[in-house]
Structures are given as structure tokens and as C-alpha cells.
Amino acid sequence: MRSLLRYLLKNYAFLLFIVLEVISFLLVVNYNGYQKAKYLNSSSRIIGSVYKTCNSVISYVGLARVNRQLSEENAALRTQLANLPEIADSIKIQSVVLPEDSVCRFISARVINNSVNKLYNYFTLNKGKRDGIRRDQGVINGDGVVGVITKVSERFSLGFSVLNKRWGVSARHLKSGTFGPISWDGGDYRHVTLNGIPFHVDLAVGDTIVTSSYSSVFPENILVGTIAAFDKPVGENYYHIVVLLAVDFKSLSYVQVIDNLKREEILLLEKELPDD
Template identity: 60%
Template sequence: MRGLIRYLLKNYAFLLFLLLEVFSFILIFNFNSYQKAQYLNSSNKVTGTVYNTYNAIRHYFSLASVNRKLAGENAMLKSLISDLPYVKVTPYSVIMKAEVTDSVYRFVSARVINNSVDKQNNYITLNKGRKHGIKPDQGIINSDGIVGVITTVSESYSLGFSVLNQRWGASAKLKKSGTFGPLSWDGKDSRFASLTGIPFHVELATGDTVVTSSYSSAFPEGIMIGTVHSLEKPAGENYYSIDVMLSVNFRALSYVEVVENLKRNEIKALESKKEDDPDNQ
């Protein structure tokens, strides 16, 4: 203990200098927007690089599982391409025109380099970013179903909400009846989500398939979400309480596809004009 005190007394000038330097940097980053922005951009880049390196090592030791996953992704894309009249392949993506909805979608393959599942609000980090065409509000899917949505991008990486995030929900529908409702996560079990807004008069049974509806601009219609695991008719209510078993295993994510609806801006612009129309107020 005396040795530590002697060391501190001997080097107090240098230690005081370091303390003042740290305090100065804190003041600079907190009260100067430019320096703060530069720091945050650098921090995001470093964090993405660290995640990427760690995931690359882990990825090397799980090649067999990853290869099976890639085979599933390729099968999904091939099945989509076979039904579409227009396909264009680029180094980073596949652009395709959906025959039914007449919407153009662009798919970019990405690797999951970080993923949380045990928090109330879980996120996914991908190794693709702005330079690959990734933008906020694009959907994330894999061969098993929907995964989440992009929220933030940097030049080479992107961050998104997963389905396991209480701040985000998806527009879902029952495949059999077409009845739609919002899907959300209650923050408890990573295997299940809740579907609401389905009235009692709709015929419903466990095992029924739940897919994305046509009301989401982030996903093509009909992407798998899961199956009805359990349902109840709460007393005094008009809508089912439905637990959906998610088709995606969020504890084993490796590769995903980021989906861009190339007509999204046109749709949003049209809808904003309707909101601004005084006749629709």
C-alpha cells in the first residue's frame, strides 16, 4: 500500500496531466457537434470492424452449418427467380420484379456479425452498408422468414431491429383467410411473438401459417413469419390473443437478405400527398 502511495506521489504530475486530457476530450466531444459526429462515426467503424473480425473467426469453425444455411438461401432465391419475369444480377444484389404485386425488389446478401436475443430490444449488425446499397427501413429476411428491419447504416456496416425488439412490429396476415393484424414481441421468449387484431369470427386453428401482409413496404407479401402456436378468446374482448411460433431461429442467424422495395419512395410520396389534401382531413 505504501508503495502505491509513493508511486502516486512520484508520478502525480503525469497522472494529473492524463486526467485533464481525458476531461478535455469529454468536453470537446460533448459540446462540439462536428467533433462528436467524427467520434461517433469512427466508433461505429471500429465497432463494426471488431464484430467482423470476431465473427470471421467464429464463422471459420462453423463452415458446415453455414454451408447448409447458404444452400437454403440459394434455394429460396432460385424459387423466387423462377416465378419472376424480370431478373437482373449485379455484383452485390439481385433485382427482381414481382409478377403479382408489380413491385420491384432488390435483394442484397449479408452476413450477421453481431446479434442479441436476450434483451428487451434486440439488434442485428450486418457486414454490408451504404456502399452496398443498404438503407434504413429495408427489410431483413432469410430462407426461414422475416428477421427484422434496417435502422442505421454506415459506409460498410448496418444495424437493424430484429423481430425480437419491442420498438418494432410487422404487418402480418393469416395465410388461409388473408385476415391481417400487427405482429409484435413481448420481450419474453425468442421463439414466439404476438399477433393481435384478429376478430373472433375468423376461423383459426393452431398450426395455421402466418406470413407478411401486403401493407408493409419493407417486405414482399407472403414471406414466412411462423405458425399459430396457441390462441385464446379473452373474456370481454372481440379479438383473439394469439401466440405465433416464429419460423426463424434467432439464436442461429448467419446469412440474411436485405430487401429494398424500389417503388417505396413513390408509394410514400403518393401517401403523403393524400395526408396533405384538405379534403381528406
């Protein structure tokens, strides 16, 4: 208390000046219409800017939660869309649709690790066995094909992306319906190669490439990308086609894992075929 009194006595002139300045300011603002209006306008603008900044910060912090919710909703919608043909068939025969008649379901997951600059690129997801993730399930996002699950633990899973020389996907030229395998040569992360398309097929830059129906990993018509360039190699029967990927692998965030509910049945049936 004594120290405070000494401080006030020592600086009383400065403190008195501040008090008088505040009183003068209040008198000017309260008894002069123009100054009062300017003050209120300025203070409102400052407060508005503060609120806007605070709201932006809060919105940014909440983006992760919003993205997660949107990804889960997207997965649910994809599941419903994928099963529409089965529902339509059940309506025609007027029978009840049972859960086991569904074609597939989509499981939302977040990418927690990802690479693009290796020959054998992979990604890691924050979902595992307890969430229904299994080996050989396809992975997509809102833009198109991402990859396939290769290893699974209880809470996490690992997958090869399209940017992996050990893995490819059966694709189809949408306009003609002609199909062939997609592969990556280890170069540009934005492009892959489509093989097996014969010369008699009419191609154009910008043509759409989607997944074919000859895959137990992906439903058909999932976007792969668009034709960026093509040529006819001398002495060959098939085009060399460069496809611009629809997915930006440098910004992977949320994905959907495809659980094909009829895959095991298909594979078991195909195993019964005799070897040639």
C-alpha cells in the same frame, strides 16, 4: 559427429534389437500370405481413416465459404422470383422489361452480431451503404422474417429484429386472409403475438402466418411463423394469438436484405394524402 558415434556405441544393443525386429516383421509379412493380407487390410483401414478425418476437417473449414455462396445464390433467386409478376405483365403487353420495372432485389449479408435476451434486440450485418443497404429495408433468411434495417454506415448496418418492442410487422392469417400487427412482449424469444384478428375468423393451432401486402418493407407471403396457441379474452373483440416464429434467432448466420425498388415512389405518393 563424435557425439553421434558415442550415442550409437552406447545404445548399439537397443538399436540392433530394433533393426532385427523390423527385419523379422518384413520377413513375416512378405513370406506369409495370411499375415501379409492382414497387414495390407489394416494399413488400408488406417490410411482410409486418416483421409476421412482430413477430408472432414477440410470440409468444416470450407463451410463458411459454401454458406456465403449459397446465401448469395438464394438472394439472386429471390430477386428473380419477386419480379416474376412484372415479367409476366411485360410479356402480355409485348414490351421490353426495363431494370426500373423490377419490384425488388435481395442483397446477401452475414450476421456479425445478434441479441435475443433484451427488450430491444438488434443485429449487425457486414454490409452497408456501398452494398446498397439503406434504412427501413426488410431483412429475411431462408426460414422467414428477421427484422428491419435502422442504421447504416459505409460498410456495416444495424437492424431491429422481430424481437424488439419498438418494432412490429403487418402479418396475415394465410387461411382466411385476415391481417393484423405482429408484436413482441419481451418474453420468450421463440414467440410473438398477433393482434387484430376478430372472433369470427376460424383459427387452428398450426395455421400459417405470413407477411401481408400492406407493407412497403416486406413482400407479401414471407413466412412469419405458425399459430402456437390462441384464446378469446373476456370483454374483447379480437383473439389473443401466440405465434411460434419460423426463424431461430439464436442461430442467425446469413440473411437477405430486401431492396424494394418502388418503396420511395409509394411513400411519396402516400405523403400527398391529406391528414384527417
